[in-house]
Amino acid sequence: MSSxxxxxxxxILEATVRMLEEHGGRGGRMADIAKESGISRQAVYLxxxxxxxxxxxxxxxxxxxxxxxxxLAPSRAAKSGVDRLTxxxxxxGNYIPEIYGVAKALLLAQDTDDAAALAWQDRMLAMxxxxxxxxxxxxxxxxxxxxxxQKEATDVLWSMLLVPTWENLTIECGxxxxxxxxxxxxxxxxxxxxxxxx
Amino acid sequence: MSSxxxxxxxxILEATVRMLEEHGGRGGRMADIAKESGISRQAVYLxxxxxxxxxxxxxxxxxxxxxxxxxLAPSRAAKSGVDRLTxxxxxxGNYIPEIYGVAKALLLAQDTDDAAALAWQDRMLAMxxxxxxxxxxxxxxxxxxxxxxQKEATDVLWSMLLVPTWENLTIECGxxxxxxxxxxxxxxxxxxxxxxxx
DNA sequence: GTGTCAATTGACACAGTGTCAAGCCACAAC
DNA sequence: GTTGTGGCTTGACACTGTGTCAATTGACAC
Numbered sequence: 001m002s003s004x005x006x007x008x009x010x011x012i013l014e015a016t017v018r019m020l021e022e023h024g025g026r027g028g029r030m031a032d033i034a035k036e037s038g039i040s041r042q043a044v045y046l047x048x049x050x051x052x053x054x055x056x057x058x059x060x061x062x063x064x065x066x067x068x069x070x071x072l073a074p075s076r077a078a079k080s081g082v083d084r085l086t087x088x089x090x091x092x093g094n095y096i097p098e099i100y101g102v103a104k105a106l107l108l109a110q111d112t113d114d115a116a117a118l119a120w121q122d123r124m125l126a127m128x129x130x131x132x133x134x135x136x137x138x139x140x141x142x143x144x145x146x147x148x149x150q151k152e153a154t155d156v157l158w159s160m161l162l163v164p165t166w167e168n169l170t171i172e173c174g175x176x177x178x179x180x181x182x183x184x185x186x187x188x189x190x191x192x193x194x195x196x197x198x
Numbered sequence: 199m200s201s202x203x204x205x206x207x208x209x210i211l212e213a214t215v216r217m218l219e220e221h222g223g224r225g226g227r228m229a230d231i232a233k234e235s236g237i238s239r240q241a242v243y244l245x246x247x248x249x250x251x252x253x254x255x256x257x258x259x260x261x262x263x264x265x266x267x268x269x270l271a272p273s274r275a276a277k278s279g280v281d282r283l284t285x286x287x288x289x290x291g292n293y294i295p296e297i298y299g300v301a302k303a304l305l306l307a308q309d310t311d312d313a314a315a316l317a318w319q320d321r322m323l324a325m326x327x328x329x330x331x332x333x334x335x336x337x338x339x340x341x342x343x344x345x346x347x348q349k350e351a352t353d354v355l356w357s358m359l360l361v362p363t364w365e366n367l368t369i370e371c372g373x374x375x376x377x378x379x380x381x382x383x384x385x386x387x388x389x390x391x392x393x394x395x396x
Numbered sequence: 397g398t399g400t401c402a403a404t405t406g407a408c409a410c411a412g413t414g415t416c417a418a419g420c421c422a423c424a425a426c
Numbered sequence: 427g428t429t430g431t432g433g434c435t436t437g438a439c440a441c442t443g444t445g446t447c448a449a450t451t452g453a454c455a456c
Binding site: 227228229240243247248249 | 442443444445446447
Binding site: 039 | 433434435
């Protein structure tokens, strides 16, 4: 039955998630993942051609399971640019901790694997689109702070929402995720919104 | 003569810098570095016990050669908190591109090597001190924007000045370094300085 | 000459990825 | 009932890169 194929594949993906979440992206060798899946190391290669491919598939799988699209809906439906901006930060900021393990592994795999680098870049460019949409909405409302071009503002917003920044604030500085979301919103408002009374 | 030891050691360090700058932190295997130094691979191990140790030594070496301390002096001598903040961003922002290759390599080595992780963390904590000093100065002037605790403001400033953010803005977004410095100053002022007229 | 010391050569252990070939086993078709 | 077929197993092996070890060379110092 092909449902068994799917079953094994899914079992590998779930095991990968578990291993990576547990080790924070480090470790999680093919042999470990195989063991965790309850199959042989070679069997993993029957489903995924390489470690990079497995990581990429796991990333996509997580996005589906965690319903990234649904989480972004409130931002898309926002009535004002300011709302769009803060709702986007909220959605993304609450999403990062859920994907951190897998994301970190893919981030690290970039070093040695071009396919992984490309996949991560794709992922981040999709995230950039959300930033761009928020900045564009702000601009349409005439509330983009003076001095910014839309591209520059998008680039900065994008960069400040990157995983390493989140990583530093939460893991290194000990912030809660709530704290992260709250302050990123504040920083973004003060930085990008015209006349944000402080 | 021990001057010859130093000479070889320095030659290795210089070669390491060249290799890492060239490959943007990727590549630069021990064999490559040895070849670039004009000695055998094993000879490198006579001077540095491991790749991680070599990377750490190279980082320190660069800080000395590039006179990081001297570059930070203007910020330390600043009369106002606002000046201290912007001069610090300027110094650090202009320093990153000079160390990027080596920094990136050390950053990547963190994954597999605990000593490298520790060394990088040390390095970043030193950078955090500069951020803290700037925020403290701002606070002393009574110009820290309302809402911030000094720790939180320090954490955010620190995080936004991290190498990956610079990397994304310059390499990914194609910004010039001048552009990076200018906008980081602006973001920091709008975010942290009370009554920064926008 | 003898000692010392940096450096060389070449071999090897080890970890982790990825490949290959042979075989096992359950289930389906005829 | 035997013949496929497909998913999986086992075990061996190639390859890369790090780090170790031992024997040797060559220069310079005393």
